[in-house]
Amino acid sequence: MKDIVPELKIEQIKKLALDGERLDGRSLDQFREFTIEKDIIGTAEGSARLKLGGTEVLVGVKIGLGKPYSNKPDHGMLATSVELKSIAHHTFEPFQATTKAKAIEISRVVDRGIRESGMIDLEKLCMEPGKKVWMANLDIMVLDFDGNIFDASTLGALAALKDIIVPASNFDLGEDFQLPLGEMPVSTTFVKIGDHIMLDPTATEEAVADARLTVTTDTLGNLRAMQKGLSGVLYYEDVTKAIKDSISIGNMIRETVRGN
Amino acid sequence: MKDIVPELKIEQIKKLALDGERLDGRSLDQFREFTIEKDIIGTAEGSARLKLGGTEVLVGVKIGLGKPYSNKPDHGMLATSVELKSIAHHTFEPFQATTKAKAIEISRVVDRGIRESGMIDLEKLCMEPGKKVWMANLDIMVLDFDGNIFDASTLGALAALKDIIVPASNFDLGEDFQLPLGEMPVSTTFVKIGDHIMLDPTATEEAVADARLTVTTDTLGNLRAMQKGLSGVLYYEDVTKAIKDSISIGNMIRETVRGN
Amino acid sequence: MKDIVPELKIEQIKKLALDGERLDGRSLDQFREFTIEKDIIGTAEGSARLKLGGTEVLVGVKIGLGKPYSNKPDHGMLATSVELKSIAHHTFEPFQATTKAKAIEISRVVDRGIRESGMIDLEKLCMEPGKKVWMANLDIMVLDFDGNIFDASTLGALAALKDIIVPASNFDLGEDFQLPLGEMPVSTTFVKIGDHIMLDPTATEEAVADARLTVTTDTLGNLRAMQKGLSGVLYYEDVTKAIKDSISIGNMIRETVRGN
């Protein structure tokens, strides 16, 4: 049976969008309020709970030792995972292929944003080239879902990575030191519904969206990662507009995170 | 379609129980006869086939070397598995979540009984702290099922662990020696059906039981492990009665095993 | 619903066979034409694309280092896999148990033919007994399926293994050298349909076959591996005839491969 609700919802969303409005009262290029609680998990070197509207993610970072990748023998390692937990939404079934594929895509996009921006200075995390390097396991659990896990995850990761102390002394490897950080990337995700581009979509908006675009930018307004998703198409103008918005909004978001 | 047979069976079992009787003629607190055949598997350091009524388990113990757990660097290791093989009952499907969960629960309860009683003196099985210790793989296969795998498995494990020779010379690690044993724990499992507590349930009794309680006791009558199961409730008096029975019956069982 | 087509097909095949004919015009003991393209994959030490009628396999061989099996401490290692890719036939579903079981059987029969004939001189691939040996990963992908993957895989493997240079210098282990080869085994696969034995079956013939027999022979006409399959029976005379045919046809095939 074909579900008729989404079609009605699409009509409503498109109608509002003609006047620059959205179901939750935001303008099309408005990011939702977000709150960050830091260092809440005692067993993790870094952690943060991020709430973006009705979306909530919990991010934990564990620091350990590992053998470096053979093609990066003198770099520390970062491993990012995103879990779409069943607790977060009735449609999330972690063992189903579709949920798994979504989680993998998000984790890889978040990882690329952080990695390509050089947020973590991995070269400083090498203990013994080819043999022993520091490894950061960045695990992101989605606990409540109202859209835009891409940006919520990146924001939560930023907060969790800030101010981490690498516990070198626990491993008899010298003094503890602060995890060396560089750039602070911010990702902004847009959806296209009909002809309208909307920033920071809710679950309802995502459910009816034609296309999605995530743009990750750094302090200088450079692009660090992009990812188009969903089966609708984008035009070149959609992309350049999104990049422009991403740079300006990214800077505002970055200031907010820095304040935390 | 709701199966009507169990309800009829429950009525019959409860009616008999009012007179202290059971379907197979036993009294409520009577353990079934059991037989033990020892050292039947040439490729295992220890083995036993245990038949408890219509339940049959085959237990094999392999002794090898391993790296100790990081939180027990100077202890040998014990790993217990219980397999509910399809051969044993038409309802056992090892790849289904429910069968798997049952097997895991049983193996963990059996393991705790043996481990917490100190039956194997694991401290004497350390070769090189943090690096090399002896490891006992205790594998329990259920071949025929007529209830009470908990106790059948523990009994079979006791028999298989007795008189094991650790093959140290095979590994160039000195002379072979007898696996050092301490306490001999005995587990006794009860089910509650209506208001009646019955020891050593058959498959039929388990199928209609409200609650299950396994109590593992040692020579001195001390508790070493307990596990309540199933969704029915128990009262405090049920538990204290089971403990009392477990101690007295456990001693009888222990003598029988020792005789083997 | 019972599929009626196979029964009609069987009748037709049997009728033709009475006159020594087959659907594709071959005689009963005729092997299809095959073509070999060698060294097509730059990332593999050895590779070949083999087309046998409408069956196409791509074989890649990667050479690496590994720890030898404990029961063959002074032998290099060979690991053979056959993948029945979904791309090759609408009935191939690699994650289904039946497709998986077929692939495993084929890979093990191909492996035995190559291993038991001593085609690769594994003793010469030992670097440090018990510690470090050369390992050949022989991976066979089926890309298009029209029957007889057994022989196509063995033939493709022969072609891919020929003229491999072991890249010892890449590992600082001396000079590169040619992979030492011995015998060149050839496998020939027959099916029995009714009373008729047919060589090198097509997909259609396999689908209606009662029994299958693969015979792998060496240059001297010795048997190196055999495998009966399917639920139909064979008689002793069927087997001895297949062996006789295998030896004579195997020699012809071997010459063709050598020419490549």
Added chain:
Amino acid sequence: MKLVKEKLIDGDGKRRDGRTFDMLRPIKIDAGPLKNADGSAYIEWGNNKIMVGVYGPRELQQKHLQEPDRAIVQVQYTMASFSVEDRKKPGQGRRENEISKILSEALEGVIISDQYPRTAINVFIEVLEAGAGTRCAGLTAASVALADAGIPMRGLVASCAAGKIDGQVVLDLDKLEDNIGDADLPVGIIPTTGEIVLLQMDGHLSDLEFEKAFGLARDACMKIHELQREALSRKYFNEGESPKEDEPDGEVTS
């Protein structure tokens, strides 16, 4: 690294964190923190931090598990990778599997489920930080989350462990006490009726010690029960620390 057996109780009968033998660690319960779940609860208990979400009753996808006369309860107890000192590998371990099973059974006996044939009630227990006693804390929070979801129960389940350290029976072991202690006895009961829905034990207890330990745990469950009611009251009646006097005791039936 050799574990030296530390002294867990000092001469004044105080434990390392200052508690006496019969004291609970600090407990905070929040009812309904999640928006999507039909019911939810968050609990902090000592160092434990656990989020519980409930979905259902809803149609059970796996037909072969459906019960024609009642809902089934599927608890999924999961430890976050970062919830323990040594990072936990992804995927459900055997310990998590066992705890999920016994908590499913514990709650199934409490939920009045015959109104919802062929459905499942899913309870997701997410251990965010683990500090000994997670199954008791998880069960306690799950009860609150079920009540928050409006699922009828014969009573709220409260759960707590007692144990033995330095040869003495004490309440509510913390992580070190659990690691090097002598025994652990997790108990889950409906405090208003005394029905036992969870009971496990490992270690070494005489029958008298068992009685004492069980008594400590049972008394603690009474206190925990109050905290559960307060959490629900705060959400549903916007009240402060104490629930309404005239509310039926712990009964949460629809």
Added chain:
Amino acid sequence: MKLVKEKLIDGDGKRRDGRTFDMLRPIKIDAGPLKNADGSAYIEWGNNKIMVGVYGPRELQQKHLQEPDRAIVQVQYTMASFSVEDRKKPGQGRRENEISKILSEALEGVIISDQYPRTAINVFIEVLEAGAGTRCAGLTAASVALADAGIPMRGLVASCAAGKIDGQVVLDLDKLEDNIGDADLPVGIIPTTGEIVLLQMDGHLSDLEFEKAFGLARDACMKIHELQREALSRKYFNEGESPKEDEPDGEVTS
């Protein structure tokens, strides 16, 4: 550890365990040892110890595997973790997968299965101790278990391997002979008809050696067939070592 090629046959033509080239290891078959299985058999053959249980014909859960005109046969051959010198890891390995497949096919050709459309006959072969020749011993016992389950067959399958050691063709290799021998040829036949249901070979055999090896295996299958019938007779007729004379030879049709 380097394997030195031991001498497997001495000057008198005796093998390490005293057998001549054409002798079987000791074989004991017990029909019907299990209570729950619809049919069962236990076999000891040299050091091999194998339990076989049969369930079915019963409804096949996986609809897509159902055959509209017959029962399918699903053999599951499994090695216990402790059945071999180096502990076997849990889970079905590739070798077990292959053997399960060929034994399924071997038995499917023998069972008169068109009376049971859309069903499965499940045969569980549990190798408790493995000492070379487990697939033959398992197939031999599976036949007996199927007969014990009352499943109609065109005949009992008997199975045995021949092989080559020290350049000589011999019957029924033991573990060391199998490990360092030159060839192995497992054969499964219906002795009463000569139909071949199982045939594998690996190693190195000339065509003449093959003929000799096959002959040895075939003759041995005749003897094994007698042991199978005796096992069934002991169960069903409470007889001693020999079955009734007037019983149809090896036919076990319902």
Added chain:
Amino acid sequence: MKLVKEKLIDGDGKRRDGRTFDMLRPIKIDAGPLKNADGSAYIEWGNNKIMVGVYGPRELQQKHLQEPDRAIVQVQYTMASFSVEDRKKPGQGRRENEISKILSEALEGVIISDQYPRTAINVFIEVLEAGAGTRCAGLTAASVALADAGIPMRGLVASCAAGKIDGQVVLDLDKLEDNIGDADLPVGIIPTTGEIVLLQMDGHLSDLEFEKAFGLARDACMKIHELQREALSRKYFNEGESPKEDEPDGEVTS
């Protein structure tokens, strides 16, 4: 082994293989090489060698994935174990999973799928040798294979990456350029309409560099589109290098 950052562009603006910044590697496309697949294509693009097969529209086995008003597109992108320098372990990795997903979405937007409710169109992309840019080459070949299968599309998708090396924006990175370069920007478009179906980027690009890179990729897609049409023409019209003039441009509707 420490990677020394090599110079990727020489003083004359030539790259290591002699290409200028705006040149593609050699590309060869063959339409319809496979017999069983409903449509197929083989592409060689630099060192990349990729076989694509299409099956469908056909009934979708997993009912819960069926769409009542259209076909779904399931792309499975797989790397052969021998397709890369360090042998790839069997099984789908996370990278393959992601690429499969984005290519499924890219093609779903192009296929006119409402004629085939409840069905699936399966696209198997087998990377036989990988030499940077496999997702673009795979998408390009998949378009041809879909056309070969007669599946109606709003246009052929062409795909190509641009990137940045030695600080300069260039087209179509090869393996070393990709490994040690500064940025990669894979683009997939319908050249006849300018619709973007695939867009990813990682590395470091200013907005102006993005514009330049996107422009290079878009122009290259025009050329690739010609190669796709030629491949199809060779198969369907037995023609040489150029397609019929009067054929609707890139439209492949049934």
